Amino acid sequence: MNTLTTSFVARLKRNDEAAWFELWQTFGPVIRAQLMKWGKGRIGSQTVQDLSQETMAALSDSIDRYDPTRGARFSTWLLAIAKHVLGDEMDRRNAQKRGSGRKGADFDDAWMASSGASVDENYEAAVFRAKVEAAIRLVEKECEFMDFSIYRMRVLDGQPGKGVAAALGISEPTVSRRLAKVRDMLRMRLKEVIATYSFTPEEEDEAERNGLGLNPSKTDDVLFDESIAEIYHRQTELRRQEQANLRP
């Protein structure tokens, strides 16, 4: 594990609320989507919200037991806890319904010894998209508003460079220049985010596998922008679905 990861885990272990909020904001939607998928209509959106919070609470309880030397992926770590929380909830429900007095299962940390193989490809992809989204957020914070707006209009909204320049009253070369600036920053932040939330070398190579070359080159830039735009739209769709579920 790299220093970013270990320092992040250390922050979590210290109960740094900001670190927990960061984790919640980044991976909350993924966990909620996964819980909703597992629940298969048996649990409502409100329960999913509660369970995702419980997942974080369980994470808080189990963080001290986490052993980085056993080689589990970060995403597996999250998934195992979410699964445990959901299973516990279902056990509780069954116990209440049948009066059998069954208690929730004890936390099983056998997943730590797993080979690091992916449990669910869709889930892994969602976790990766969440990391990219976190990087975009970081860039939004750090960039000038105008710069990020240009990137947003040009890449995320798919507007032509000419249109962006006309709307903002600047020249096209300025658009290109600022676009490149934001792209470079995004590459940098993406490296950091992936490093922070990756426990294994395999996870750290995810960016390359998903078309997000982190080393700048002219040919890679187009592919990078397209991949970012696609991931952003898929994340937006995920949020939209979540919104639809939350609506009464």
Add this chain to the structure above:
Amino acid sequence: MAPAPLLIVLLALIVIPVGIVAVIYLIVPLFKGISWLFRQIFRFIFGELGDALRLLGALITQLFFIPLVLGNILIGRWSAAAHFGRAIGAEFRTAAACLYRMAIGHPARLLCLNSLVDGIEQRVPQAIAAAPGPDKPSKSRTGQFEGYQIVGSLPGGGSGGKLYIAQPDAIRLAGFARAGQADVRQVVIKTFSLKDGSSLPQIVRESRALEAAKRLGLVLDHDLNDERFYYVMRYVPGESLGLVTQRLHAFSGSEGLAPAHLRQALGYSSDLLRTLDQYHRGGLWHKDVKPDNIIVDGSAAHLVDFGLVTPLRSGMTLTTHGTEYFRDPEMVRMALKGVKVHQVDGAKFDVYAAGAVLFSMIENSFPAHGGLSQIGKRCPEAVKWIVRRAMTEYDRRYTSAAAMLADIEAVRNAADPFAVRPADLPSMRGAGIETTDYEEAPIRPAAVPVGVGAGSDAPDESPFVQARAGSPVPPAPMTPSVGPSGRSRPKIKVNRWWTGGYQAEAAAMPVAFGASPPTAGSFNRPLGGGRHPRAAAADQLMSAQARVAAARERAQSRMASRRGPGRSGDEFKAINAGVVAAVLVCLVAAAALASLLFVVRKPTVTQSQDFGPGGSASVMIELPAPVVASAPTAVPPVPPAPPGAAEVVSKRTDIPAPRVVVNNASISGAAAVPHGEGRVLVMSDVKPLTPAISASIERLRQTGFSLLGTTVTDGSEADLEELTTLEAEARAVKGIRQLDAPDVSSQLSDWIRQRANVDLVVWFAPSPEKNGVRCVAYAPSLDQAANPAAADKVRRDLLTATSALRGDR
């Protein structure tokens, strides 16, 4: 013929595959249909069975909990009783849901009417739970508000307070008018009471910005005492912005708001920003801006709910209160880091929320992605820009609500909003944005209304500082006298260079909040915070802590005073619907058991009423003691009894009802009796007759019996002699024994049977107990088996006489 077989083969080659395909196309859907049908039926059957079992289980569980509730009540464990009561409530709801699904849900799904009933079992309880409370508060002191007449209620929000609509009386209205609030008609009272479940932190939170809010005219009145806290706001009838937005989108279609509706939405946004600008200039921060807190009244939007309003310069730690998606995530981060309110610019968090509200109006949804939320519906690029600028990173968003308002107004007032480019916005041109100096901006004079409706006229030169009619925020009641420019800085003289302290000269003193002018010395503050006459953050914090401590002490002393040696009333707060239901069930069960026992015992009494051993029968009635005829009851008396006497006996509730004893067994009530016939010898050992006896005799006569006896006749002397003889014989039979002596009944019954001219004997005698009168009716002894008809007649006569004597008729 060679071609024929070839043709047949060819035809077979064509027909067979076609046939197979046709069969497949027919049979497969058919089987699919059949399997679907079976699936539906099995789903219905299993659903019904499952719910029936669940219903049974819920009922059994309730029965199990009932004794637990009662047991815990008996041993005084109120909390446990309440817990089991809640469990009963939950089981009851489960049972009701099962019943609903069995009766409606599953049959409707069987008939493919899923859409008709989907989610009703959740929606209905939710709607019921969200309904407003009682329109009238309780009669207790905490339910009354001096000077206000409650006329309705509103659903409570998440703060735990209760909301009432009230009509101020003339004195209050005059007070409001003096304070510059002349057009108040109805008000909303938000009240928090410890008795009603509000907590001390809630009360402290809601009350801390009230003085400032009152100065701004947002709050008309407020009161805090040991028991409760309430504040009064102007009542704005209308709909929430969320509902209005939904309607606008319904009119416009799925692509997005039509230009007219877009202008309307931008107008609401302008109203909101203008209101927020007023807040910020007054040194306050709303903190809970969201569509549900914006009421649209006609064409203007009004910001309501001051539950989280916070002074911008507060020394308190930032909290995470607010509503998700409309609350800046940065604020949460800062709150988690323990940042103080005065260390941040709270106005920017309101600006974020205003951007989120604008997003929700454009998208008809909430910004689940925070600042990265994408606007997909039709919308001018400039408006998208404004939303993003408002919701972007804390340091890069609009510096004030006024700056955002300037941009909104530019789009709204453009001939074609879609033609406005982000580059055309005032904030991009670097013009029109006035850096708001919150502390020094004077509150507008009361005579000048502020705010604007969505449909208002052309823009002004400085739209964000102009004032127009239909204010969402009323003007401040008190206005300082300021210079022509509207702003004036105090002349300050720095007198402590090492700390930055200074002294203000009173002659040019600025007043931001309309309070009475402070003295020059009161401005002796460090330079960095010297714009406004307020205490340092540490002082404010200490003051707030002291207030909280004082409030806590008061609450504790109040609670302690309530805890007497006996049981205090607080335990009864634990009583909930489940507990009440359990107690009621037990009471009903006890009543049913008692009724059952009575029904079981009643026939034995009736049997003994017929005839006692040896065929004799008698009925003993205890009449009430003589009463003073002064009871002023107005029910018409039964003639010709003494006026009022009979009625007094039968109607006075303090007199016990006559008791009927048959063969030494008391019975209550009597069977319905027919019209009486026969001759009744009336004997009385009570002289003179009491009103109760006279009334009883009169009722006996009215029933149809012929009465014999010296006390009741007014006939000739011969008759009198005969009657005297008759009475003497009866007295001889009775002797000196008591009326209820065991052998008196049988001997008198035998005597009656031998006398042809007497069918019944009614004997009044003083009761040894209670100073009353005892009355015994004797019937002839007859053999029931030998002469059932005569025996039945005797029984009827006896019952009729008894009933008349008791006054049942």
